[in-house]
Amino acid sequence: MIITVGIKALNEEARIADALASALAAVEPFDGEVVLADCGSVDRTIEVARNFPVRIVQLEASEPPSCGAGAQLAYQHARGQFFYLLDGDQVLRPGFLPAAIPYLEAHPDVAGVGGLIQEGNTQGPEFELRAKSARDDAAADAGIVDRLDCGGLYRTSAIREVGYFADRNLHSFEEFDVAARLQARGWKLARIHLPAADHFGHTDGGYRLLWRRLASGYAGGVGEVLRAALGRDHLGIVLRRLSHVRNSALVICWWLLIAAFAIAGRPLAVAALLLAPLLFLSVRRGSLRLGLYSLASWNVTALGLLTGLFVRRLPAQRPLRSIELSAPAAPQR
DSSP, X not given: OOEEEEEEESSOTTTHHHHHHHHHHHHGGGTXXXXXXXXXXXXXXXXXXXXSSSEEEEEOTTSOOOHHHHHHHHHHTOOSSEEEEEETTEEXXXXXXXXXXXXXHHOTTEEEEEEEEEESOOOSHHHHHXXXXXXXXXXXSSEEESOOTTOOEEEHHHHHHTSOSSOXXXXXXXXXXXXXXXXXXXXXXXXXXXXXXXXOOOOSOHHHHHHHHHHHSGGGHHHHHXXXXXXXXXXXXXXXXXXXXXXXXXXXXXXXXXXXXXXXTOHHHHHHHHHHHHHHHHHHHTSHHHHHHHHHHHHHHHHHHHHHHTSOOOOTXXXXXXXXXXXXXXXXX
C-alpha cells in the first residue's frame, strides 16, 4: 500500500465528516487507506465516521489520551509506505499528495514533506497571530525546514528507524519531537509551496483558549518535549530550535527578578519589569491587545515548561492498547 492518511480525533463531530471525505478523495488515486484514530470521543465523532469506508481505531480507556497518543495510534495502524497525519479539524487539499509523494521518491534523504496550511479560523488573538506568523515565517516557503507543523507526509521507513512516530506522553509539539529525532539521525524535512490542508481551530476566545491549554495539559508540551530529549541525541536540536524553551526560560528569569525586587521593596523596578515586556510585545505585534495576549501566552507556556518537566512518563516505544471499531468492506472480486 502506497499511502495511509491517519486522522487523530477527540470530540470532532463538527468537522470530522469533512476531514474524512477529503482524506478519502486524496488517497483514492493511490488505492490508499484512511485510519481514524480516536482518543475516546464522547460526542458523535464515531457515529459520523461509521458512514465512511475507513478503519476506525480507538484508544483503550486505560491509556491516557494526548495529542502524541492520537498521532501514534494512527501511525501504529498504518500500512502505507507513506503516512500523512491529519487533524480531525482539518481538510486535506486534493492536489497535495500527487506532488508530495513524487517529491519523497525523488529525494531519498528527506523523511517528510509538508505544504502550506490555511487557517480557516482567524477570530481571536491566538489564530490571528498564527495566521500572521504563517505569512511572515520563512519556514512557510519552499525548502528544507526544521519541522512539519499541522501535518505532513512522512516516509514510514524513516519513522521505523527512529522507533516510533509520536511520543505518547506529549500533549503538544509532537511533530517537533519527531522532527528532532529524525534530524538527529541525519534525515531532512522539506516544505513545498503548495496548499496542503485547511485548518479550523477552536473558536474559544483567546484567554479561554489559554485556560483550556492549562487545564488539558497542552501547555505542558514544551516541558514534556524537553524532558523526553534529556540524555538523547536530539537534545541539542530541541534547545536550539524550539524557541518556546528559550522564551520560557526568559519568562522564568523575569518572574524571579520581579520577586527579588518585590522582596527588596523596590516597587518602581517591579513596575518597570512588568511594563517592559508588554510594551515590547505590543510594538512587535502591532497593537496593545495582541501584545497583552502574547505576554499572557508566554507566561502560560513558561508554566507549562515547569509542569511538563516533572510529569510522569510512560515508555514511548510501548505499543498503545486500542480496539478496532470498524473496517471498510473488502472489494468484490
